[in-house]
Amino acid sequence: MKNAFSVLSNFIIVVSTAPLLLYYMLMDDRAAVHKLLERVPGRYKNGLKETLQEMDKALSGFIVGRVTLCLLLGGMVLAGFLLIGLPYPLVLALVIAFMNMIPYIGQILGLIPCVIVAFIDEPSSVIWVVVVIMLAQQIEGNILSPYIYGRKLDVHPITTLLLILVSGTLGGIIGIMVAIPVYLLLKIIVIRIYNRWEKTVT
Known part of the structure; x- marks a missing residue:
């Protein structure tokens, strides 16, 4: 205690x-x-200042998007837990939402206390808890995530999906965590360099 x-x-x-x-x-x-x-x-001062401001805005948008996704996931899980009658639905949904800040590992860590509570309350309800969480995570990862990142960060949903798939294959969990922020920063730098080169040519 x-x-x-x-x-x-x-x-x-x-x-x-x-x-x-x-x-x-x-x-x-x-x-x-x-x-x-x-x-x-x-x-170079003005150009560097504008670049840093764009990077700050992009990373802020990424963080806001991530928090939004976690809250939406928590809301879906809460609705599912209420539907199946799981005890402490709000607390467990908050745990899921908080742990979802950590890609993949967080999903497993959030699942564990939910399964334990379900097993203590009614062992047969464990399967329904797993179904609710997996369904909510699939909706969040495959539908909501590309849409929200696309709106917040001006990144096409297909680009987001490709980034997640490629980074997961090449870099595993760490690759998935850094894929979108790194892409945003590189995109800003490349566009800045291209615009500067275009001005010198014309």
């Missing part, structure tokens, strides 16, 4: 202090960017 209380209290402390720490980290990053721009020659 004491161990459970200790874990819970530590979790609450981390969650409550994380936004403050993130704020100061972002402030430090802005200060570092300003120092970097001060060292850049004048003719």
